[in-house]
Amino acid sequence: MSEFEPTHPPLLSARGLAFARNAQPVFGPLDFSVDAGEALLVQGDNGAGKTTLLRVLAGLLHADAGEVSIDGRAATASLRSRAVSYMGHLPALKSDLTALENLDFLCGLHGRRRGQLPGNAMAIVGLAGYEDTLVRQLSAGQKRRLSLARLWLAPSPLWLLDEPYANLDLDGINLVNRMVQAHLRDGGAALLTTHGAYAAPPVRTRMLVLGRAMANA
C-alpha cells in the first residue's frame, strides 16, 4: 500500500496505535485504515479495548504510541471535530428536554448537514410523533434511535459507533445498517464495534479483531 497515493488518502488511518492504562497494555500496536465508502467492523470480547480504541480515535483519550491521520493529515483536535462523529455508551441527551429540543441543541453544537432537518431525522429513525416527548420517558432503544438521529444530522464524514446495536430491536438493527449504508454511499466511512459477527451491514467491510492486550489487524 502506498502512503503517498495522490488521488485519495484513506479517510482514517492508524499506524502503530497503542494504548496502555497504568502500564497495562489495552490494545495495540494496531495498523489499519478505512477508505471513504468503507466500514470497519471492530470485533472483540468484553474488555478487549473496543471502546478505548474508539475513544482514542475520537480524541477523547491520548494514545501512548502511534499516529492517527484523517484524510492523509495528522489528526488534530480541530480536524477531528469537523471529520468525526462519535456515538458512545453515554447518550449525551438531557432527560428533562424533549427529543426535538435535544436534537436542536446538538445540531447547534456540532453543526448540521445541509438540507437535513431535525424533524426529518426523527422520522428516519422511526421516532415520528415523539418530538415533544421528554427523553426521560423514552425507552433505552428509543434513546439509541435519537442518538442515531443526531448522528444522521451531523456533517462529519467519519462515524465512530460504539456498540450501535445495543438496546435495539430487529427493526432498529436494520435501521443502523440502512443508515450506515446510506452514509457510505455519500462518501462517508464508519467504524462499528460489536462483540459478535451479527448484523454486519451489507457494505464493503473490513474487519479488525481485538484480542485481550494483543491484536491482529
Added chain:
Amino acid sequence: MIWSAAKALMIRDLRLLWRRRGDALQPALFALLVVVLFALALGGEAQALAKVAAAVLWLAVLLAGLLALDTLFRGDADDGSLEQWLLAPVPLSWLVLVRTFMHWATTALPLLVATPFLAELLHLPHDQLPVLLASLALGTPLLSLLGAVVAALTVGMRRSGILIALLALPLYVPILVFGAGSVAAAAQGLDPVGALLLLGAGLVLALVLAPLAAAAAIRIALD
C-alpha cells in the same frame, strides 16, 4: 459557529431551568435562610445587625454559590454531554465560559436581585447598598469563574461533596475580603473604589484564564 453553539447552549440551559424551576430558587432560599438565622441569632437588634449586614450578605451569597457549584458540570459529565462538547468544532473553553455565564445568571443573579430585600432584613444602611450591589455584581461572576475551575477539577469524581468546598474556599478568600471590605470602607466613610477596581481587575483576568484552565481540567478528568 461559536455564536450558534453559544446560543444553542443558552437556550438549552434556559429550557432546563424552566423544566426544573423549583431547583432554581434553591440558592436564593438558602441565602435567605442564612440571613434570617443570623438575624435571629443576633437578637434582631438593628444597631448590631447593621454593623455586620454587609459581611453576612456576602457570606450568604458565597455559601449559596458554593452549594450550587457542583451542578455546574456534574449533569453534563454524567450523561456524556461533556464528551460531545469536547468533540464539537468550537473551543471547549468557549463552551465552559458560556455554561459558567448561564450558571451565574441562573444561580447568582436571582440572589443579586434579592439582595436589596435581604439587606433591608438586616438593616443595612441605605447609603451602603449601592456599594454592596456593585461589589456583588463584580464579585459573584468572579466566584463563578473560579468555581468553574474547581468544579472542572472534581468532575471526574463520583461524589465531590466537601472536596469542592475545600478547594474553592481558599480561592474565594480574597474575593470575600475585597468584596465585604469595600462595603466596610464605605461604612467608615472611606473610598470603596479601590477594592471594587481590584475585584474588576480580577474579573477581567478570570474571564480570560478561568475558562482555559477549566477546559484543561475537563480534558484531564475525562481522559
